Amino acid sequence: MVYMSVQHENTPKSPAWSKNSLAQDPHAIEDKHKRVKMMFTAIARRYDLNNRLHSMWQDQVWRSRAVRAAQLTGNEDVVDVACGTGDLAMAFCKEKVRSVLGIDFTQAMLELAITKAKNAKLAIDYRQGDAMNLQLPDCSADVVSIAFGIRNVQEPHKALAEFYRILRPGGRLVVLEFSTPSNNCVRFINSFYTNRIMPLTATLISGDTSGAYKYLPKSIETFACAKELAEEIRSTGFIDIKQQAQSFGVCTITCGTKS
Numbered sequence: 001m002v003y004m005s006v007q008h009e010n011t012p013k014s015p016a017w018s019k020n021s022l023a024q025d026p027h028a029i030e031d032k033h034k035r036v037k038m039m040f041t042a043i044a045r046r047y048d049l050n051n052r053l054h055s056m057w058q059d060q061v062w063r064s065r066a067v068r069a070a071q072l073t074g075n076e077d078v079v080d081v082a083c084g085t086g087d088l089a090m091a092f093c094k095e096k097v098r099s100v101l102g103i104d105f106t107q108a109m110l111e112l113a114i115t116k117a118k119n120a121k122l123a124i125d126y127r128q129g130d131a132m133n134l135q136l137p138d139c140s141a142d143v144v145s146i147a148f149g150i151r152n153v154q155e156p157h158k159a160l161a162e163f164y165r166i167l168r169p170g171g172r173l174v175v176l177e178f179s180t181p182s183n184n185c186v187r188f189i190n191s192f193y194t195n196r197i198m199p200l201t202a203t204l205i206s207g208d209t210s211g212a213y214k215y216l217p218k219s220i221e222t223f224a225c226a227k228e229l230a231e232e233i234r235s236t237g238f239i240d241i242k243q244q245a246q247s248f249g250v251c252t253i254t255c256g257t258k259s
């Protein structure tokens, strides 16, 4: 079992996302990656609790469905990118796989992931790294997964190209990401909840001053919709693209295969 140590970073004092920065498209901001890292450093400690509460305990169901979507045969080397506190990496590790490697660029999230794996006695390797520049050889993974991560990456197309590069031919990509429900009524309720209620309650629970839970709805609203994401994955070279909407389309699992 290998647990890496991570460099210590202090919680930043100024907000990662101010009202001004969120008045524009946060994905177009030049230093988005820096702000994203600051934000996850600030909210890491209460990240899991906020996920469970605000998804009404559905987030782990979505992750287990993402694992199922990878169609494991028992021999896979899995790389979970933007692994955060490690929930998806742990879900993979509980299945029959050859290895699981979790990669994230925020050390505060990785530190929690390492502790959780250790407590659960799960053999997961964690490494600090950038989704857009994975320090892994070509054709070295059978499954690449990313949950609620691709939206946060500065240049998603670069990350997708990296996922394609490190996958072996026939390897599967599994992307779990928020999406917009197609039903008008569900969309209205979901939008009210994510824009009006969740920013208040999640900010309170995490004691956050980084603006993370104001960035969240804005970043979903301004990111590619599920159909556009599928198209971007296809244009990277993946074939056999399949999508499964979860919880009335609140999020979507998108899978692709490296030809």
Ligand SMILES: C[S@@+](CC[C@H](N)C(=O)[O-])C[C@H]1O[C@@H](n2cnc3c(N)ncnc32)[C@H](O)[C@@H]1O
Pocket: 033, 036, 037, 040, 081, 082, 083, 084, 085, 086, 087, 088, 103, 104, 105, 106, 109, 129, 130, 131, 132, 146, 147, 148, 149, 152, 153, 154
């Ligand atoms: C919303 S969290 C998702 C964490 C986890 N996958 C989950 O299911 O809860 C997004 C994660 O993406 C990471 N991240 C964002 N951009 C990244 C990048 N370019 N490289 C590596 N990690 C990145 C952040 O540090 C954060 O931990």
